[in-house]
Each structure stands twice: as C-alpha cells, then as structure tokens.
Amino acid sequence: MTTHPGREKHFIRAYGDRRDDGVIQLSFTLPVTASEKAKEAAKLFCQKLGLTDVKVAAVERAAENYTFFVVYAKANVVLDYAEIDTPEIVIKKKSFDELNAYIEQEIARRVVVFGACTGTDTHTVGIDAILNMKGFAGDYGLERYPWFEAYNLGSQVPNAELIRRAKEKNADAVLVSQVVTQRDVHKDNSRAFIDEAKKQGVYGKMTLLLGGPRVDHKLALELGFDAGFGPGTKPSDVANFVVHQVLQRMGKEQKGAAFEGAPT
Numbered sequence: 566m567t568t569h570p571g572r573e574k575h576f577i578r579a580y581g582d583r584r585d586d587g588v589i590q591l592s593f594t595l596p597v598t599a600s601e602k603a604k605e606a607a608k609l610f611c612q613k614l615g616l617t618d619v620k621v622a623a624v625e626r627a628a629e630n631y632t633f634f635v636v637y638a639k640a641n642v643v644l645d646y647a648e649i650d651t652p653e654i655v656i657k658k659k660s661f662d663e664l665n666a667y668i669e670q671e672i673a674r675r676v677v678v679f680g681a682c683t684g685t686d687t688h689t690v691g692i693d694a695i696l697n698m699k700g701f702a703g704d705y706g707l708e709r710y711p712w713f714e715a716y717n718l719g720s721q722v723p724n725a726e727l728i729r730r731a732k733e734k735n736a737d738a739v740l741v742s743q744v745v746t747q748r749d750v751h752k753d754n755s756r757a758f759i760d761e762a763k764k765q766g767v768y769g770k771m772t773l774l775l776g777g778p779r780v781d782h783k784l785a786l787e788l789g790f791d792a793g794f795g796p797g798t799k800p801s802d803v804a805n806f807v808v809h810q811v812l813q814r815m816g817k818e819q820k821g822a823a824f825e826g827a828p829t
C-alpha cells in the first residue's frame with residue numbers, strides 16, 4: 566500500500582448482515598477429531614486471529630483426525646480503499662466478428678498461440694476453456710477464431726517443450742495454466758518457465774500469459790509474465806489482449822492504449 570496525499574479517503578469494513586458490521590465467514594481444517602473440544606479449539610483459534618463474536622456454524626469430519634469448520638465472526642479491520650494500488654487489466658473488447666476483421670485488417674496474418682498446463686499439473690479444464698472451440702460461459706474459445714491459430718498441448722507439458730514448440734511456429738503468445746498451488750508449486754513452476762523462456766531466447770519476443778484460479782495480474786507480473794488471468798476469465802478477454810499485444814509489438818499501438826489500467 567502506498568500513501569496518496571490529497572486523495573479522498575474511502576474507509577471500508579466487511580459486510581455481513583448490515584453495512585459496516587464487520588462480520589465475515591471463514592472456513593478451515595484442524596488436525597483433530599470432531600468433538601465439542603474441537604469446536605472450542607476452532608473458536609479459540611479465531612479469537613487468537615483477533616476476531617470477536619465468534620460463532621462456529623459447522624463442524625464436520627473431513628477425514629480421520631481432521632475436522633472442517635465454518636465460522637462467522639466479527640473483524641474489527643478498517644481499510645482505506647483509496648490507498649490500494651494494484652495493476653489491473655481492463656480490456657476494451659471487440660466482438661468475435663469485429664476482432665477477426667480487425668486482425669485481418671491490421672495484422673494481416675493469423676495470430677499464433679500455444680497453450681498448456683505445464684509442470685506436474687494435470688488440470689486442463691481451465692486452459693481448455695480458453696482454447697477449445699466450445700469455449701467457456703457462452704464465449705467461443707480461441708480455436709474457433711478463424712484469425713487465430715491455436716495449439717493446445719494439454720497437461721503435464723514440460724516448460725521447455727511448450728516453449729520449443731511455440732518457437733518452432735514463431736508464436737505470438739504462450740499461455741501457461743497453473744491450477745495446483747500446494748506449497749506454491751505454481752510459483753516455482755512459473756519461475757522455471759520464465760527461466761526457460763530466457764534460455765531459449767523468446768523472453769520479451771512473445772507475449773507470455775499465466776492463468777489459473779490463484780493467479781492474478783499482479784502475481785503474474787511479479788513472476789515475469791506479461792499478464793495474469795484468474796477465475797472467470799473468458800476466451801474473448803485473452804483473444805483481445807493478445808491482439809493488442811501483437812499490435813504493440815508491431816508498433817501499431819501504444820502500450821496501454823487498448824487497455825485502461827494496464828501496466829505502462
């Protein structure tokens with residue numbers, strides 16, 4: 566958080582039943598057997614987090630010697646929303662037909678993208694949602710765009726192979742999906758991807774995108790990618806972003822011109 570002198574303050578608290586009541590819901594698991602004692606432990610745990618008015622709403626056995634809790638409690642936390650600064654991609658989007666026509670007119674060749682779920686991660690649903698014909702949430706995937714040439718390499722693809730294949734086809738963008746986040750494996754693997762992109766000489770030449778349920782734009786930038794896309798991303802968000810990136814690399818668009826809020 567940075568301080569912005571002169572900026573009007575905008576204080577916020579959590580909203581539960583009424584504005585500013587500070588009530589939150591949280592869930593967690595403790596390594597104990599479900600019991601009254603376990604419930605008391607969950608309450609104490611929340612009090613030690615600084616929460617008050619703690620109500621343990623659900624106590625459920627998760628596995629042998631593990632109990633899952635859902636708790637309602639009051640957080641006395643107040644934030645000044647005006648002080649928060651974070652990079653964000655706000656895409657001015659064209660429709661499916663408009664974007665295809667725009668590529669034809671401005672780029673005059675098909676935009677080549679490669680995607681995969683890399684490392685040990687087997688979760689392909691996210692990258693499929695972006696690339697497959699069918700797409701996601703009523704939004705066509707990149708394979709459906711006549712002016713995109715999309716290659717989906719699937720799951721557990723080694724970073725080096727994804728980059729090598731993308732390089733062979735002189736790809737415009739490489740899409741990396743990371744879903745499993747246990748022990749921050751998504752960050753380690755993403756850093757390894759960036760190292761490999763540098764090693765194979767494509768870093769800075771291709772647009773590198775990271776996506777997944779625990780990915781946001783800020784994290785992706787920190788890891789060395791050009792952008793990050795999280796839950797709810799639609800294929801058309803990615804298609805529009807990539808097209809503008811290509812135009813920027815061609816010198817036809819200024820950085821930030823097409824994306825209000827994008828990093829400059």
Ligand code: B12
Nearest residue numbers: 686687688689690691740742745746747776777778797798
């Ligand atoms: C389906 C699923 C599976 C399927 C995967 C099938 C497949 N072909 O993908 C199977 C059964 C194989 C599976 C296996 C495992 N799974 Co699983 N799985 C899920 C589940 C239920 C849904 C994930 C999903 O498909 N989401 C829907 C897609 C559309 O959402 P998404 O990935 O977020 O994608 C969107 C955005 O993030 C973004 N996006 C994603 N990638 C990219 C990439 C780019 C470039 C861009 C631009 C955008 C983008 O766009 C998408 C559309 O909006 C989740 C739980 C859940 N409800 O989320 C667990 C979950 C992800 N799995 C989990 C685990 C632990 C595993 C296993 C390790 C279990 C085990 N012990 O064996 C194994 C994985 C082994 C491995 N090596 O990876 C955990 C991960 C926990 C963690 N913190 O890391 C979860 C969260 C379940 C849980 N609560 O424990 N799993």
